[in-house]
Amino acid sequence: MKKSEYLIVGAGPVGLILSLLLAKQNKVSHLLEARKKNDAHSDKRALALSYGTKLILENLGIWRLLEKKITSIQSIHTSQKNSFGRTLLSSDEYNLPALGYVLSYGDLSKALEDEISKSSLIKVSYEFKVSAIKNKKDKSILYSLTKNLPLEAPLLILADGGKNTTDLIENLKRKETSYNHTALVTKVISEIPPNNVAYERFTSMGPIALLPNGPEEFSLVWTGKDKDIQALAKNNKKIFLEKLHEHFGDRVGRFLDCKEFITFPLKKIVLEDFPKSNIVVIGNSAQTMHPVAGQGFNTGIRDAYALSKLMNETELAHIGSELFVNQYYASRKPETKKTLFFTDSLVSIFSNDLVGLSATRGFGLSLLDNFKPIKKFLVNKMSFGR
Missing domain, CATH: 3.50.50.60 (FAD/NAD(P)-binding domain)
Structure with a gap:
């Protein structure tokens, strides 16, 4: 043996x-x-690497081999459709070189x-x-x-x-345990380039995440109820991009192109x-x-x-x-x-479209943007898992 x-x-x-x-x-x-x-x-597939993961890869001597292929996330913009509230996290505010990194x-x-x-x-x-x-x-x-x-x-x-x-x-x-949710993943190009900004947009069709992936592209992860995402994935490219713009809004301009869709159930x-x-x-x-x-x-x-x-x-x-x-x-x-x-x-709060909850979430995002201890908690959770 x-x-x-x-x-x-x-x-x-x-x-x-x-x-x-x-x-x-x-x-x-x-x-x-x-x-x-x-x-x-x-x-x-795009991976979102935390700052803590970067430190581990640096310790192994791997990070220097990847630097030309990595896109840093300098800020994260979180908002909700049809709501005034929004939260902005910035690496400068917390003396970090980046809030995260995107790599295939x-x-x-x-x-x-x-x-x-x-x-x-x-x-x-x-x-x-x-x-x-x-x-x-x-x-x-x-x-x-x-x-x-x-x-x-x-x-x-x-x-x-x-x-x-x-x-x-x-x-x-x-x-x-099934979340009864499906994720749709693709790459998209928009009128306004990423500029190292990641976006999280909460909508009635589920959360939309846009991660900067290179100078021109975003990696898109759109999660929502199984039937909604499966129907979304059946659209042709033109209609899909129109629906994405409808739910995401104008912050990066119109969406110009996208790659092939990949969908998978979430559990x-x-x-x-x-x-x-x-x-x-x-x-x-x-x-x-x-x-x-x-x-x-x-x-x-x-x-x-x-x-x-x-x-x-x-x-x-x-x-x-x-x-x-x-x-x-x-x-x-x-x-x-x-x-x-x-x-x-996050799934329970932001994937629920009950009447009245949307306004409460919008107010909460606005309040969060001015409450530094909670913002620091979010940065620590995303960067180091603590």
Whole structure:
């Protein structure tokens, strides 16, 4: 039976970053990825990176490789359709170089994979399909239909984004709740260029987020009730852009063009129970959130950082023990719980079109713009997850 120090299922950004953090501690890891090599490089989905995630990537030496492909968010403008209220957050106000950053999934994956290829402490197996996982007293054993030899390790980390791997593990339970919402994602070009401003617009058709993505384009994420977004996605480009302008307003002028639409259902997944030893679940495998606040990806990166930190502080013989696993989840539970509550609160408040609530929200946004402690809380939540 082939042995590997630490097994990481999933070579997306969360798994890749974890392996690099472990390599800095001189720990050996083996990444197991179902996709073909380089498949992720063409993925144009926009990621909203927090300032805290930037600091982690800087520590790994990755940020300098990405600087030409990153768009910074210098301010965030939040408003509501048919309302006078609005809130403006600015990086200058909080002495931050930026409130966040926008980068494609493919560009981040390529930079991380290029860095990993230089390390003798990290192995990656692509097209690796996990078929079974057994948890023994002092180790986990992972089996694959595509590879001949099973792999064992004192600690197995699931970071594959919630793909069915979690179903293979005894005593691992996740609660799944549908938001009954769908997200529509595309890129748009408007008359007025982004100028490093992100917009969040709350409408009767759901929240609209525009993230600056390069000098001319915005990445659009429009979330709303399933039937509304599905109907929206059936429109041709001309009608879609007209509807977007109708709901978003004139702040960036008219919308001139858009790329192909991608839609997907939104759900919340929360880890309820987990194996007592040898296995840890991180990232979207552990918690999946509504994208309204852009917190899910960055929470997963903080999972990886917290796990690597605990591994660095723990004697090798105790990594993967029951005490170790409990310490990890105890360290992450408060932030994860608060972030899920924060995200769900935004969904409940701003996706509800009850009579009278719209005016209250507008007044609240106006009040928020003049109440610095709450604005500082929002900046800390978006930048550092706290």
